[in-house]
Amino acid sequence: MQRSKEEKAIVEYLLGQADESEQNRIETAYFHDPEYHEQILTLEDDLISDYLNNKLSGKERGLFEQHFLASHRRHSKYEFTKRLTEYANESVPKAVRMKSENTASWWSWLFPVQPKMAWSLVVAAALCGGMWWALNSSSIRSNSSQTGSAVEFAEQKPLSPELPLPTSQSSPSQVEISKQASSNGVSVGVPKATQQKTFTFTLAFSTVRGEPDEQLTVRVPAGYEAVQLLAQINDHPLYASYEASIKTVENEKIAYLTRLKGRADSNGAIVPVTVSAKQLPQANYVLAIYGITKSGQSVPLGDMLFNVSNH
Amino acid sequence: MSLVTEEKELDNEPKPVVVQPPIRKRDWKLSAESFDRFLQLLDSDREQAGALYENLRQVLTTFFDWRGCQSPEDLVDETLNRVARRLEEGEQIRDLTDYCYGTARYLVLEVLAKQSKVENEPDSFQHLTASETNWAEQLERERQFECLETCLAKLPTDDRELILNYFSNERRIKIDNRLAIANSLGTNLNALRVRVHRLKARLEKCVLHCCQQASQSKISK
Structure with missing residues (x-):
């Protein structure tokens, strides 16, 4: 997925790569703006999906594993997304079967x-x-x-x-x-x-x-x-x-x-x-x-x- | 002389003036009054104040988490306690959110300094950690799948189909699955992402609750 400039900055923040001034800017924004906070949480989801679908760059993958997954909350979120993805993928053959019943x-x-x-x-x-x-x-x-x-x-x-x-x-x-x-x-x-x-x-x-x-x-x-x-x-x-x-x-x-x-x-x-x-x-x-x-x-x-x- | 008489005699004596020592910061506890004062500053409408309080807690939790702190929930409590104590002490706070952010940033500096020391210590007990058995993991996984199914079944059909389609593997479908979903719903990709994020958060909460209940019922058996 193509990320905007702001989304790239947020991803850097989530991967522990933002400098102090950028940290403060992002944090001040999300403390005051619930929509912005939700945008960061959505990007968290995207990062996890991108990791599971092998869409992160080599550097991002490394940071994701070392920094992002070090947190218990984020690791739980990752595990849940993994299960959900597995479940969603397993439900597909059934759908295929139902579609092909007439073949x-x-x-x-x-x-x-x-x-x-x-x-x-x-x-x-x-x-x-x-x-x-x-x-x-x-x-x-x-x-x-x-x-x-x-x-x-x-x-x-x-x-x-x-x-x-x-x-x-x-x-x-x-x-x-x-x-x-x-x-x-x-x-x-x-x-x-x-x-x-x-x-x-x-x-x-x-x-x-x-x-x-x-x-x-x-x-x-x-x-x-x-x-x-x-x-x-x-x-x-x-x-x-x-x-x-x-x-x-x-x-x-x-x-x-x-x-x-x-x-x-x-x-x-x-x-x-x-x-x-x-x-x-x-x-x-x-x-x-x-x-x-x-x-x-x-x-x-x-x-x-x-x-x-x-x- | 009975003990009762002795006590009565003592009651008649003038009591010494007891000087209460100041409550140490670490011993200070959030009282109902302090909490009400805190909520009042958030919003005069108590219901609205409650919603803002919950939102502030969530923002603070993610703040500590994104800053790499362990036990973010404990740090949220500590931050809110410190702010409430300041209010009780009579401090004039113009912007409560800003004040909480400032307090939380100080707390991060305190905590990370200690945390890095702990992290640098050799993990001498690591070899004693028992590895989880394959069987236990499998049971846990089975339980998660069962709960996921239960919670998915509680969702409205449209939402259930949306979330399953969204998370099905994109490699299986040649075109960009998520873009196709957004188009079919007559919305854009960003709006879809936010909608799925909210759905997923609800689902995750439900699964967590379900798994906890399953664990408790297993223990009680």
């Missing part, structure tokens, strides 16, 4: 929000499925005589075989999955692209295609206590930590996870989000991911819409 394609409903993030959920689910399979397959094999049901499950055919992908995005993402899988040593059982450019998943949970108007579906088989969503976040640096919020599309809070550690990959970062399977009954969900900078700033990275069905 025919579930894919076109899913992708206008955050194409990369939505697509990343597919990749993440694939990786997750592979990891779950790799972790469980050895124990399944070694205990096959005792756990017949597990063997039966491991040999189960895909629940639903195909997930059509947009042509423009399918190839790189398939390469990405293979690379990830081999580097993690879980290539066996990792869902691979078939010649029809489809993905299939048989373990832990999978993304399958549902009815035409259905959204991306995560199928969590019975018997699993935890669900790990690996959020692949492209085109973003690795943040000091991450926060994740899971809500239903009706805005019912499911979980808010903090201090999540991501790991870098060739395209960005992967953030594991683990919740209890009981927390995700059959419903439509929004997973929102935030990157937390070293200075504690929260950067919204996007939302993923998914549906959980058939535990």
